[in-house]
Amino acid sequence: MKKVSIVAIGGNALIKDNDHIALQDQRQAVEATCKHIAELVATGTQVVVTHGNGPQVGFLMRRSEIAQTELPLIPLDILVADTQGGIGYMIQQCLVNELKKRGLSNEVVSVVTQVEVDAADRAFSHPAKPIGGFMTEEIAQHHAKNEGWTVFEDAGRGWRRAVASPEPINILEIGVIRSLINQGTVVICCGGGGIPIVNIEGSIQGVAAVIDKDKVSALLARDLKADMLVVTTGVEKVAINFGTPEQKVIDTMTVAEAEAYYNEGHFPPGSMGPKIEAALDYLRGTEGVAIITTPEKMAEAISGHTGTHIVQSK
Numbered sequence: 001m002k003k004v005s006i007v008a009i010g011g012n013a014l015i016k017d018n019d020h021i022a023l024q025d026q027r028q029a030v031e032a033t034c035k036h037i038a039e040l041v042a043t044g045t046q047v048v049v050t051h052g053n054g055p056q057v058g059f060l061m062r063r064s065e066i067a068q069t070e071l072p073l074i075p076l077d078i079l080v081a082d083t084q085g086g087i088g089y090m091i092q093q094c095l096v097n098e099l100k101k102r103g104l105s106n107e108v109v110s111v112v113t114q115v116e117v118d119a120a121d122r123a124f125s126h127p128a129k130p131i132g133g134f135m136t137e138e139i140a141q142h143h144a145k146n147e148g149w150t151v152f153e154d155a156g157r158g159w160r161r162a163v164a165s166p167e168p169i170n171i172l173e174i175g176v177i178r179s180l181i182n183q184g185t186v187v188i189c190c191g192g193g194g195i196p197i198v199n200i201e202g203s204i205q206g207v208a209a210v211i212d213k214d215k216v217s218a219l220l221a222r223d224l225k226a227d228m229l230v231v232t233t234g235v236e237k238v239a240i241n242f243g244t245p246e247q248k249v250i251d252t253m254t255v256a257e258a259e260a261y262y263n264e265g266h267f268p269p270g271s272m273g274p275k276i277e278a279a280l281d282y283l284r285g286t287e288g289v290a291i292i293t294t295p296e297k298m299a300e301a302i303s304g305h306t307g308t309h310i311v312q313s314k
């Protein structure tokens with residue numbers, strides 16, 4: 001039986017900074033990431049790819065707002081679906097090219113994925129998911145005052161807009177994702193955290209939110225009983241006292257150690273916090289290993305040479 005690995009690609013790993021937001025920059029980042037994913041597929045691992053959309057969905061939302069004197073605003077659930085299509089397409093194409101270079105002919109497909117959330121989730125009244133690019137405090141406060149944006153300082157990296165990010169409860173397309181995996185297809189799913197939907201008396205409908213892709217990746221990893229959850233992001237290793245002179249990177253930590261660091265506040269909400277929560281959530285439900293590293297270091301990390309490994313016990 002093949003090992004199943006969920007590989008989560010961070011939205012910020014696809015757009016490195018405010019100076020690299022052009023689509024050709026994203027394409028280059030996706031091409032680079034797909035080389036590493038293809039290497040993993042070449043080892044015989046059954047890979048399932050999830051991806052973020054924080055920067056991209058924010059940019060789409062802004063485009064829609066800027067164009068609203070001419071065209072109707074696009075609801076946020078549709079914008080998330082748009083990012084699933086756009087980013088999924090790009091990953092799908094680059095991955096097929098990289099697999100071909102390695103003599104592999106696996107089919108690759110992006111699944112438009114809906115994820116159920118609770119309409120009463122308190123996240124709807126406490127927007128906390130950063131989207132779009134980074135701004136100065138002055139610009140952020142200007143948008144907050146004039147357009148009612150919720151803005152906040154994101155892990156010392158600048159100011160960002162925030163939207164609601166409810167907890168993922170149920171992946172609607174899990175059955176078809178499982179079937180595709182069983183036939184050897186490389187599946188890209190749960191993009192941008194999945195399209196948030198609520199179930200109102202048996203009828204499903206989209207809601208305005210962006211689900212955290214790390215949280216949904218953990219749910220997916222549990223549902224699929226995956227052997228490994230690899231969360232790729234902008235740092236090779238997780239650190240305690242991040243961004244301070246006392247910063248210390250972590251090679252391996254147990255679930256108990258990660259919980260203790262989390263409770264001490266080492267992993268901020270909206271950045272490293274959700275990744276640690278996702279790793280813990282996955283490891284509480286399954287025997288496996290969660291790895292956090294950059295896309296470039298993925299193979300090295302999986303072979304145990306770098307990255308931060310979160311395990312049940314050492």
Ligand SMILES: Nc1ncnc2c1ncn2[C@@H]1O[C@H](COP(=O)(O)OP(=O)(O)O)[C@@H](O)[C@H]1O
Pocket residue numbers: 009010011012013052054155232233234235237238239240241242266267268270271272273
């Ligand atoms: N304790 C920490 N250890 C390492 N990185 C941290 C830590 N706290 C915050 N970060 C920052 O969080 C970033 C990951 O969050 P983010 O960029 O929002 O994720 P994503 O790659 O999914 O878009 C890292 O690149 C790093 O800059």
Ligand SMILES: NC(=O)OP(=O)(O)O
Pocket residue numbers: 009010011012051052053054055130192193210211212213214
């Ligand atoms: N939806 C989501 O979690 O996106 P990022 O990974 O880009 O924040």
